[in-house]
Amino acid sequence: MFTPCTLCHSTNAEIIRDTLRYDIKRKVLRCNDCTFVYLETPDATNQDYYTSKTYRETYGPNLKKKGSEPKEIYDTYFPFQGVIIDALKDILRPDMNVLDVGCSTGQFLSALKGKVAGRIGMELSEADVAFIRENLDFKVYSEPIEDAVIPEGPFDMVSALQVVEHVPDPVSFVQHLGKHLKPDGYLYLELPNIHDSMLDAYHIKGYENFYYREPHLSYFSEKTLGDLLAKAGFVGKIKTVQRYTFTNHLHWLLTGNPQDNFTLGNQEPILVTTDTVSPPVKQELNDFIRRVNREYIDLIEKHGMGESLTFLGKKAV
Ligand SMILES: [Zn+2]
Incomplete structure (x- = not known):
């Protein structure tokens, strides 16, 4: 029998994963009655x-x-x-x-x-x-x-x-x-939101292995929150x-891995960092990626x- 759902106490659940970050073996359960996602033996x-x-x-x-x-x-x-x-x-x-x-x-x-x-x-x-x-x-x-x-x-x-x-x-x-x-x-x-685009829209294996982790006992949605x-x-x-940027998501999509640190994933994206092109060209290219980033973030938030x-x-x- 499964560990009862933390929210509604039902034991009617299904296993959605059996491995957490760092390859730790522990089951992630989803309650079939209220959809709440939680770790076995919280x-x-x-x-x-x-x-x-x-x-x-x-x-x-x-x-x-x-x-x-x-x-x-x-x-x-x-x-x-x-x-x-x-x-x-x-x-x-x-x-x-x-x-x-x-x-x-x-x-x-x-x-x-x-x-x-x-x-x-x-x-x-x-x-x-x-x-x-x-x-x-x-x-x-x-x-x-x-x-x-x-x-x-x-x-x-x-x-x-x-x-x-x-x-x-x-x-x-x-x-x-x-x-x-x-x-x-x-x-x-x-x-954290369990309907994160990286899970729901992109299904990136590396992100799933990274997302579920031992200290996170509960995984809320708008509904279960x-x-x-x-x-x-x-x-x-x-x-x-x-808050993570468009370029952070592109990095995940192209490599299957996170960027090296929190700052890289959260700072406003930039395309040109050198001075090998004229300042107006540099600015135009960097304005472009900032615009794309803002539009992307609006879209992701609009769709929950x-x-x-x-x-x-x-x-x-
Ligand atoms: Zn439940």
């Missing part, structure tokens, strides 16, 4: 996995080596926080206080500096917590959200970026996020977002195939 990846160095020694933004130090993670992701700030521009206010759960090396809270009044982080990785305490100017708690007492709350916004897919019980986790929110506060989530939020008592807007899902909403009344 409890096997518990919070000690994140507290210890195991996670950071295995996964990181630089794919040429295994693992990353906190400073490298911070320096890689900080320059790309602007798109998240931009997505939140209508709700951010200077008098807000924000809790970011699973804050990693604090890159998002750093980017919020000067835009909100209060910033608090929560992170299980001991190395990331030590990095924040040494280098950044906000307070970080190191216990799981289920145990945390946070006198600075309740908050005007609670965020969890690329976190929900890691927790064994997403419904309970999101409910715990809600406990730290003011009645009218905002919940903001980002997580909606189910989760309804169960946890939230209403709001779910969107799909594409962005690599991430975002949710912005509030507690249901």
Whole structure:
């Protein structure tokens, strides 16, 4: 019998894969009742996995080596926080206080500096917590959200970026996020989309082998994320977002492999980097690929195939 579905508890499931990134043998199941996709035995990846160095020694933004130090993670992701700030521009206010759960090396809270009044982080990785305490100017708690007492709350916004897919019980986790929110506060989530174009449209074998991974226990769609939020008592807007570029997708399509690092896949594409042609020609060629990239990203998002899902909403009344 299969591990029950994390969302609807049905045991009526099918196996869609039996191998994860790094050739780890573990089954990926899809619930036949609610379509939720999840790893067999999600409890096997518990919070000690994140507290210890195991996670950071295995996964990181630089794919040429295994693992990353906190400073490298911070320096890689900080320059790309602007798109998240931009997505939140209508709700951010200077008098807000924000809790970011699973804050990693604090890159998002750093980017919020000067835009909100209060910033608090929560992170299980001991190395990331030590990095924040040494280098950044906000307070970080190191216990799981289920145990945390946070006198600075309740908050005007609670965020969890690329976190929900890691927790064994997403419904309970999101409910715990809600406990730290003011009645009218905002919940903001980002997580991978299982209807990512690389899986649904292109079916790139190398990407499938890369996509499913031990720390990701859940694989949400717009539909199953909606189910989760309804169960946890939230209403709001779910969107799909594409941040990896057109040229990153071309790279995957032509080689079957990822680019070497996160930055290459996310920075605005460029065709001509040398000065062997005149500046106007260089500019015209580079403007062309930027235009194509923007149009491509719009198309992917329009069809719900962005690599991430975002949710912005509030507690249901
Ligand atoms: Zn189900």
